Amino acid sequence: MPYVTLPLLSRRGFLAAGASVLSLRAAASEARWALFSDTHVPANANEAYRGFQPAVNLTMAVRQAAKIKPEGVIICGDVARLEGYVADYEAVKTLIEPLTSTTPLAMALGNHDDRENFWKGFGSDQKGMEPVKNRHVVVLDPGPVRFVLLDSLIKPNTTPGLLGRDQRNWLAGWLRQSTDKPVIVFVHHTLDDGDGALLDAPRLFDILKGAPQVKAIIYGHSHIYKYDTWEDVHLINLPAVGYNFRDKDPVGWVESVFTAKGGQFTLHAIGGNTEKDGQVTRLEWRS
Template sequence: MPHATLPPLTRRAFSLSLAGAGVSLLRSAQSDMHWALISDTHIPANPAEAYRGFKPQDNLRRIVPDVLKANPQGALVSGDVARLEGLTADYEAARALLQPVSEKMPLALTLGNHDHRANFLGVFGKSQNGVQSVSQKHVLVIESAGLRFIVLDSLLTPNSTPGLLGKAQRAWLATFLQQSSDLPTLLIVHHTLDDGDGSLLDAPRLFDILKPHRKVKAILYGHSHRYAYEMWEGVHLINLPAIGYNFNDDQPVGWVDARLTATGGAFTLRAIGGNLEKDGKTVTLAWRP
């Protein structure tokens, strides 16, 4: 049976189904996806805690009504949910702040290098929407009739910068991509994919796995607290801005309102701090055929 229970409001659009051999998917009957993309919330247990002049709790509290007003089908937080070490009290604060969102729509959370898997699962639960059976990792698959998200787990060690998918998750991903339909697919992972010592250490092996699969259209990630668009072999690489704080004044603090179809996406920045220059601006991308 499916693992997750969705709140009544979302049952109209989303249902959990078993597809293939034991794969639990969060599935929507609609073909397009409208999602709120949030990253690096860095929620501390203490509401007064600040970094670089930003209070992460205040920032998240401030965007929740904006997300609800945008009325997306779902919301994603791509890692570094917790402030630094992934303390249980941090997750309790994050869960409370996100509750108005999770009451209304599916909320997909993945883990970053400032998260702690056991503490995270202890607060948010092991049976989240679309959860996959992957050894030691928290992996989700979310599908609409026209598009698929695969949410990966790159947490290696809490409060240490680099990330790793690891062999078991890479093997799961390779098999899933081979056995799944050709639905246009977007990957979500916390870590940046460059060759930096603090990035995803097995990014080259991830790219090797993705190479034969033209259905993979984009990879979304956070980690750098930068808002940027790049490309690898026709696959869009989308670096989501942070909500908690930026690392540089030239970067926005905010979230991205994404309208996705089988052929592309429109990504609108909703900045609330830092560099506000691109606030309200939309980047339109076409997926490779």
């Protein structure tokens, strides 16, 4: 199955594969997705950082995630080790293949990605891509909710992030049209006021003030697993798959189930602090 597709939900796939199974999927009231972030995979699988081998971690996460039979997989940025080499993306593609052979994959770009190389590795015509100039923006419709993956990469291996005016304008316009179901926003960068965060986060929040259908923002970057809210919008910080920055944080991925009313998130800690492995967090969407 090609990368970054939702064949079960597309009209063409529906007609090609027969209606009986697919109508069940299309009508499903919940969507189960594997959420990865900060995989930081190097071309050389032996490369280690802080005692972690990101390639080994991704292999473990993929093996675990395959067991839950997700309907899709997201990597929320920093897919590549540091500079975003094509060889890094080739390595990711190979490591994640056990999942993507049956499951679509969509990726947001982070500050350790390189957009051109990413497109070289995974293709520049991925399904769900929106026409935002020099940005990798993806919209997916998993059923009960809609995902929008934003692109906050400014320059490879430079810490802060920025959506930029064109992408913000696109988002504002898209949100005016996309009002029929809850929207979950994915973006790599943290949303605080730090110099290494999403620099135009306040402008993103301004846009969301007029978009009550946005229920959650899911992000990475900090390599910390935590939950916050902003005006009843859930802010979900995914753990890193590749490595943590502090011993007290888990390394791993999050199993998610989305419905029209809320979400359920289960931590799968594969390294670092594994105390909260299996912890389930249930969230209700704002009305």
